[in-house]
Amino acid sequence: MATIELTNENLVDTINNNDFVIIDFWAPWCGPCQSFGPVYEEISEKYPDIVFAKVNTEAQQDIAAQFNIRSIPTLMIFREQVILYAEAGALPGSAFEELIGRAKDVDMDEVRKSVAEQEASEAQA
DSSP, X not given: OOOEEOOTTTHHHHHHTOSEEEEEEXXXXXXXXXXXXXXXXXXXXXXXXXXXXXXXXXXXHHHXXXXXXXXXXXXXXXXXXXXXXXXXXXXXXXXXXXXXXXXXXXXXXXXXXXHHHHHHHHHHO
């Protein structure tokens, strides 16, 4: 599956209707973004079960602000609508694939339990 461009119109549906979404926040003027782009595209072809999306932070400033993007490129990984990873910096292909493997191995039942516990403790505070 090739990458898709995220906009205000398809952002929520993309995250809510897919179990595994990886987003690359980038800009046309960003050298590291341009270097990482082909790596991102190549790896997207290897994982048809994952949605690989891109956000042009120049064209989609609202989305960049919503996710508090301060540096680009920034990668963000969602599993079942939960952000598992959000870091700035381009990754070599091997490190990116290792990251995907770790994200696939996350026990989402444990993540949801942890989130619920945190929300409960914050509600009591």
